[in-house]
Amino acid sequence: MHLVDHARHHIEKTYRRPWFDRMLRHLLGLVLPRPRLFRAALTFSRLIKPFAWLMPVRLRASLDLIPERIPRASKLARPQVISSALTRKRRVALLPGCAQQVLAPQINEATIRLLTRHGCEVVITPAPAAVVR
Numbered sequence: 450m451h452l453v454d455h456a457r458h459h460i461e462k463t464y465r466r467p468w469f470d471r472m473l474r475h476l477l478g479l480v481l482p483r484p485r486l487f488r489a490a491l492t493f494s495r496l497i498k499p500f501a502w503l504m505p506v507r508l509r510a511s512l513d514l515i516p517e518r519i520p521r522a523s524k525l526a527r528p529q530v531i532s533s534a535l536t537r538k539r540r541v542a543l544l545p546g547c548a549q550q551v552l553a554p555q556i557n558e559a560t561i562r563l564l565t566r567h568g569c570e571v572v573i574t575p576a577p578a579a580v581v582r
Contacts, residue, residue: 465551470506473507481548484522484526484545484547484550484551484563487547488551491515494515495515495519497512498512498515501513507548519551519552519555520551520552520554520555521552521556522554525558526557526573527552527573528573528574528575529572530572531561531571531572531573532534533564533568533569533570535565535566535567535568536568537568537570538567539568540570540572541564541569541570541571542571542572542573543560543561543564543572543574543575544574545557
């Protein structure tokens with residue numbers, strides 16, 4: 450375990466976060482690992498972005514990070530097996546990223562194209578829900 454891990458563990462045991470921080474972390478833990486919910490939250494956030502001046506400073510900064518355009522969901526994000534056009538040399542499991550699926554689905558699409566071009570069969574598996582505390 451690294452020194453940072455020890456410090457993080459100690460802080461989590463001894464420090465009680467303010468109510469707002471606990472609520473925000475809980476909300477992020479619910480939304481980020483669920484692509485559909487994250488996409489809906491981004492869409493809703495784009496609607497409230499003009500009213501950012503009413504928000505607390507920390508939330509205002511988060512609203513500035515929302516992209517102008519949210520990419521469409523990739524057809525390659527659901528669990529499936531994608532065969533290579535070549536003779537199969539390897540089999541690779543791909544865990545789709547949580548937020549990445551929504552913000553930059555082209556990353557996984559490019560990864561799949563590259564792997565299949567090199568003879569890999571790609572198995573897209575459902576990602577386990579992440580836990581944010």
